[in-house]
Amino acid sequence: MSVVATKQEVVDKYLRLYKNNIDEINTYGADFLNNKRQEAFDEFKEKGFPHKKNERYKYTFLQPFFEYDYKSNFSPNTYQVNLDEIFKCDIPELDTYTVLTLNGNYYTRNNPAESLPKNVVVTSMQEASQKYPELLKKHFDKYAQKHEEGLVAFNTMFSQDGIFVHVPKNVVLDKPLQIINVALSERDLLINHRNLIVMDENSQANIVVCDHTLCFRRYLTNSVTEFYLGDNANLEYNKIQNENNESIQIGHTYVHQEQNSYSRFNTITLHGGLVRNNLNIRLLGENAESQAQGLFLTDRKQHVDNYTNIEHVKPHCQSTQLYKGILDDQATGAFNGKIHVYPDAQKTVAYQTNNNIQLTDDAKMHSKPTLEIYADDVKCSHGATSGQLDEKAMFYLRSRGIKYEEARFLLLYAFADEIISKISVEPLQMRIHELVDRRLRGELSRCHNCQITCD
């Protein structure tokens, strides 16, 4: 029997889940998260899931995915797995500081502290709550806009842990920090994790985040990550999404940038059933710069929706957005991107571009650029294209003897490369090239073969 749940019923289901498990959630939850739960509960009760009429969620209606019955595990210590035995990132020559999370919880056998540069902290939110209360007090839950986003409140109700990173003043992280989020469960699972990255004045880091599913189960991940970039801080953040086609991944990223800071966000979506990436960047100091890039490759019935909101609050800031998508079969996608220039933000330079290739008539792409400009001395532009492969270019290549399939591949690869080449971590860039290469040739491109570990 299938009954379509009303919005309120779905919300009530999770309000009950919360009430029934609140003791256990708090027992194993980080203190700073525990302190916010009741407030988040009230917020979620009021807001619920994003409504169909919500402009920001125009092309992705998430509520039905929450109707599904997932398992929730609020006692993370009951996991007795040795991740090292079943999962290892196999990218050759990728030398990183590596930490893992397992179903949203910091994996207890992580031990990056030994090798990290002095005073750099990479740890769990739980430990950070104990050891660095002053940092959390200053930054935790300060950037996520929970009043505008019911799903952030939802995350705050349920998440118990996540990653905390602190790069102190003037420190340069000499190797990339790699965070591997692993989903592993024999039952369909709801995962909420909460992360905080604090980069003090004049610090520098490159962070690589890989999302993996190790079983072919349905996982719904709803994560919130907050960033603070102090004066002159420099961050490159590469997110590689490579999950199974049953999984649902909703990511909320909030970035607070002080003056002269620089951020580059590269989001590469190779696999995933439904992916929604929210990227909110606030440029709150003069001369701050943001570069946001995204690439997705979808086929079958996959759906990827990239939402961006770049807020120019102060003058003389720059932002560039470049998002691309390749859609095959019946895949659908959306780009919903906003540039918001505040009245004081004179001399803003902001560009936004969205290009998509639909390989079939059934593939659908929605592109919705929005400019809200309240200052008069700015340079802003946006442009979007969606279409088939360039027929003229195809003919040109074929007339030189390049076969149809190869010509198609060359053009798609070139299209994707514009984004991939922005990843400055070379071994990672090479791996992504390899995966995209295999994917475009119609071969399996999973970074890690998940079926092996789970029957």
Next chain:
Amino acid sequence: MLKIKELYVTINDQEILKGINLEVNPGELHAIMGPNGSGKSTLASVLAGREEVNVTSGSIEYNGEDLLEMDPEERAHKGVFLGFQYPVEIPGVSMVNFMKTAVNEQRKQRGMEELSASDFLKLMREKSEFVGLKNNLTNRAVNEGFSGGEKKRNEIFQMAMLDPALSILDETDSGLDIDALKAVANGVNKLKRKDNATVVITHYQRLLDYIIPDFVHVLYKGKIVKSSDKSLALELEEKGYDWLEKEVEV
């Protein structure tokens, strides 16, 4: 080598070519001239295999085979080359990668071994010098940001790389300054051999100051109305196409 018989072609239901007959043999250089709209580019398109042209009757035989049955890439494998009137810009695909893929695919189809990376780069350097294409251009994306002259030199460069049996150069001379024109002509002359053939399609006589054709044909309203030796080109230059119009209609 090439035998076109009573060829009728439409584009969007409009009849463009109305009974073309043309025979090209190895070692020959043909020039096809004609005013705008006479069907010159359509003829080039049919030979290269563009999809938008529709052959309604007639035949094209290439070395005894039916050319019209072949895909564009198959024609290339068998030695047909089209020099584009408007070379296409392909961002993100480097000249090196493009040419390497093309050369090796053609070699593969002809049962030859692929070129090694060093042999390939050597060939690339040699041929780019040959047409006066600066070597650094070869590292750039195909035609992207190339000037008009560079694009046309690039066509001749590709022709030199692929060493075709039959080259059809569609208005390769249009929009060129005198240096680029000489470079293009020089390339065509040097590539001429006893076992290959070239068909130059042009609006102006200018190119024929540097390339000496064995035959000149005038295409007018979809038909070849006059064929002769190179003196015809000079006559056209002198009298313009109007003269022909009168003569044909009489």
